[in-house]
Amino acid sequence: MESPSMTLKILLPSHVFSKKTGVVRIVAETRQGSFGILPRRLDCVAALIAGILIVETEDEGESYVAIDEGVLVKTGREVMISVRNAVAGEDLGQLRETVEQVFLDLDEGERSVRSALAKMETAFIRRLTGVRHGPS
16 A cells, blocks of 8 residues: 655745655744644644744655745645745755855845835835924
């Protein structure tokens, strides 16, 4: 008798990051802690936090994906994970270094965007208060 397995798709905003078949185990992290998904687990939805996703397949064994926060949906033998960013790796040490570099670059970009948004909000508030008070 063939052992049950799952199909996993990891989706990013712009494309499918990864699609794996023959998945026998997934370990993900939520705010409540880590939890495992096996093929016969009941359907579920979970909000994921940034962390390491462990994926075990029949052919490849364990592999690791660093993910940003997102959502996991399991329906039947299909598991879909939608996240903003993901980085795959076979070795946890190498993955950690890659993640630090990628996410540090993203953090710098996010800081720039937040700074620009703060300046726009300040200008908007100044204009709004000027319109309220009007000319004296």
